[in-house]
Amino acid sequence: MADVMNIQRHVRLGSNAGQSMTRRDGLLKVTGQAPYAADNRPAGMLHAVTATAGIARGRVAHLDTGAAMAHPGVVKVYTPANRPPLAVHPDTKIHGFAWRTEALQDDTVRYAGQPIAVVVAETLEAATEGARLLNPRYEAEAPRIGLDGNNPYSPETVSIGRPPSLEAGDMDAARAGAARHLETVVETAAQYHNALEPHAIVAQWFGDRLEIDTPNQAIGLAKQSFATYLGIEPSQILIRSPFLGGGFGSKAILFGAQLLAVIVAKDLDRPVKLALRRDQMFGPVGHRPATRQTLRLDLDEHGHIAALDHHTLAVASSFDDFIESASNASHSVYATAAMRTTHSAVRTDTGTPGPMRAPGEAPGSAALEVAVDEAAYALGMDPLAFRLRNYAETDPSTGMAFSSKALRECYAQAADLFGWNDRPLEPRTMRQGRLLKGWGMGTAQFPCPMFQAAAHATLRADGSAVVETSAADMGQGAWTALAQIAADGLGIDVDRLEFRSGHSDLPDAGVAGGSGHTATAGTALFNAGADTVRQLADLATNDPASPLFGSGNAGVTARGGRLYRNDDDSRSEAYEDILARAGLDLVRGEGKGAREGDAQRAMFSHGGVFAEVLVDPDLGQIRVSRLVGAFAAGRIVNPQLARSQLLGGMIWGVGFALHEEAIHDARTGRFTNNDLAGYHIPVNADIPMIEALTVHEDDPFVNTLGIKGVGELGVTGTVGAIANAVWHATGVRPRRFPIHPETLI
Structure with a gap:
């Protein structure tokens, strides 16, 4: 050895x-x-299209399968009455990265956009028209949508198998001795994956051997999942996933329509392609759920955080448990003598949430950075000075030393390039012409799993x-x-x-x-x-x-x-x-x-992000005019690609702070903006000036190569930095993401 x-x-x-x-x-x-999955066109290929539910809760009472079958080119219509069997029930969770899914197991509707039938035809056009002709009728129930109106429950786990709560130190004693007590409540909206490439699958059987083309972030797990559901050996399955047009977490988990395409191809003994439309990406393939986070910071007379309490109420689906672990973002950022993080959830009639770029950390850090900024102002301190005063030399949640931590250097380099020293303490004191100008900052941090x-x-x-x-x-x-x-x-x-x-x-x-x-x-x-x-x-x-x-x-x-x-x-x-x-x-x-043995150090990538915004005082319109971030992530393998990932994360943070929000009609539970016209994401015009620096960092503990991750790090500091810049420009503290112009007027 x-x-x-x-x-x-x-x-x-x-x-x-x-x-x-x-x-x-x-x-x-x-x-x-x-070659992307949907580009594959084997000889004799059929096209499959899912018909999706137009209600959020109830059951499908009738489908006009005769009308669909009468359409020229339609080969077969699959419903719960004739769906080919699976070896295990679709609600079976076969491993920790498996979701309960919809594969026409019954006529129950659990959310709007759920697949309720599959139409297979010789052409995509015929399959699409056949699905339209099904003309479903429903027995609808009142939908449960949003954070209010449902009784919260305490989940057994959050994220993927993580504990739902943590407590370190003596909260009661720390609070009793604190000189100042602050409470901040922040809400974040539901966000949906909108990768450039929608989900797609081409399935073809050769006897008992299955070949699949599909974009996938976890090919080994997908192979295991397909084998279990189909009752065959993994060695009988070949999955090809040469290129993905974006994934962000949504392409790591098998979803029902993929299973349906596979069993339909077996039943018809012909290759079958199924590709989701843009609107069908809202529901079946995961999303970031809405949260309401309550943070309580107790400060001593010297400006140190004596106690930090972070509770998250998150939206969950009615039939599965993936709980956004937002409170966990507070575990390891700022020094504190006592800490408590907890989670609860409400059951709603939506598709099951899932991992979405920086899951848990993105909404959790957004709320944390707003609360910390509010604490700094309450003490009359510069936001950077307050963060440095509460700099964590060891992990406050575990007491472990960090494997490496160059966060001070990140702060210094980004602040210097940004010109932070010229920032006035009071809000609403900077202008650019008639526009209000504000400067804000946030701490970026993301764990380093293997x-x-x-x-x-x-x-x-x-x-x-x-x-x-x-x-x-x-x-x-x-x-x-x-x-x-x-x-x-x-x-x-x-x-x-x-x-x-x-x-x-x-x-x-x-x-x-x-x-x-x-x-x-x-x-x-x-x-x-x-x-x-x-x-x-x-x-x-x-x-x-x-x-x-x-x-x-x-x-x-x-x-x-x-x-x-x-x-x-x-x-x-x-x-x-x-x-x-x-x-x-x-x-x-x-x-x-793989990581060998139990981790003896806390392992994170770090960064500091500084934002400048311009706000129209009459219209409340917000523009991010400058973003500067500096990040330490161990050994950088390819600086050009790392910078690209960090910039992408920061741009994602702009979308989180100002743009992305899925909206449901509360009466029906249906989406009102499940397309890129109504669901807004940043475009080039929204990002006039952005820079990402990498700070040298040697980490001898994180792994033998000293490599950390950068893909999600840039999201975490950026959201809070923008919100804090908006407050500095306007004097109005954002309490909800995305920040709406009307809240600033």
Whole structure:
């Protein structure tokens, strides 16, 4: 084991990781050659369209299947009366990342937009018209929508299996001794995934073997899920997911329409494609639920947070339990002697919520940053000075040391670039022409999870290599960054590397989510390369004909496709020469990626975000005129891609703060804005100036490569920074997201 680690230690210093390399898949995408799931058109393919519920609660009393079947081109209509059987009930939760789903198990309607039938036809147009002709009739009940009007309940878990509450320190004593008590209530609206690529699936059976093309963030889990529902072995299933047009969490979980497409294809013995329309993305595939968060901050006479109490009331579905873990965002940001975080939920007639970029952390940090800003002003302190006074040197929720924390440096660099020192303390004192100007800040923080992953690395006789793992690239550039890591593990230039990924017959790369994919899959790839180099070193150092003979495995270093003797750099040998003398065409290594043992340190990425807004005092219209963020996230594998991810997260924060809001008709439970005309997201004109800096940070504990995540980090500080800038401009404290102009007038 010591020899292997020595190889890793040296190869880690390779020249690929750390470089701003262009995306390896960029040319395919800009020329239209990148294959997405819905692009697949096998011979004889049929089109499936789901008919969706027009009520939010009740049952389907009648479907005019005869009218649908009479339409030219319609092949078959599936309802609960004739749906092919599944091996297990769709409400079965087969693992922690599985949702109860709708697959025509009965005539119950649980939310508006739920699939209630599937029409299969020779053309998409015929299937669409057949679905329209079903003309459903319902026995409707009054819908339960929103945070009010339903009795809250206490969930057993929040997010995916996390405890619903935490208490550290003596809350009663801390509050009793506090000099000032503040309470802040913040609401966040429901938000829905609107990836550029809607969900789609093409399913084709070859006897008892199933092939699926679908965008997926967790191919291994999806394969397990399909196998369980269908009652077949995972080895009988091949899932291809070469490219994803965005995922944000929604493409990590199997949903009912996917199951229906698969069993329909089996029943008809023909390939079937099903692609959701934009409006069908609202409901069946997860979303970020609405929350109402109450934060109580108790401050001592010196401006320290003595106690922090964060409660979240979140919307849940009527039939499943995914609770947005917003209160957990307060666990590890600010120092406090006592802390309590709790959650409750209300059952509503909506689709089940699910992970959405920075789940829990995004709404939770938004509320926390508003409360902290309010506390700073109550004490007459600069918001940055208040945060520095309450800087957490150790994790307040666990008492553990941080694996690394360069948050002070993030604050300093972002504040300096922004010009924060010129900020007046009082609100409504800055103008740009007739517009009110405000400056605000927020702290960004996101945990650093690792999942389970595996990889193979094969070194060929000519010194080139191929690496394999089923990683998911949602547009973040994962295949480029992972290839850079893999090349360093092998000690070769990335141009000599073939990267194979995106289908389930390859080693399982785990979940592309939680900002942990690069660390997890990257570690597996690096270890596979290191295992290959170890075998190569054994060949060379045990061969009397090699200039490295007698060096021992630990006595050599790999770089540039050669092994070098550590104590004599002039003695080296090319990989291809070692293989040729050994009479081998290849050497293959295997690697795993996972966090070993229980975490003994608190592991987070950090950042500071500073925002400037301009507000029209007459109309209440808000424009974000400047955003500056600085972030520390361990070893940055590809600075160009990391910056792109951070900018994307900050732009997402603009959407959270000012734009995104799903609206239901309270009478029917139906959406009133389930399209991109009514559901607003930021466009280029909303982002005039934005900058993201990365701060150097070495983390020897988070994993062997020192890699943290950046995909969701930028969201967390930005929402609060914008809200606090709006308050500074107007003197009106935002209490609800998105911030509506009418609340400022």
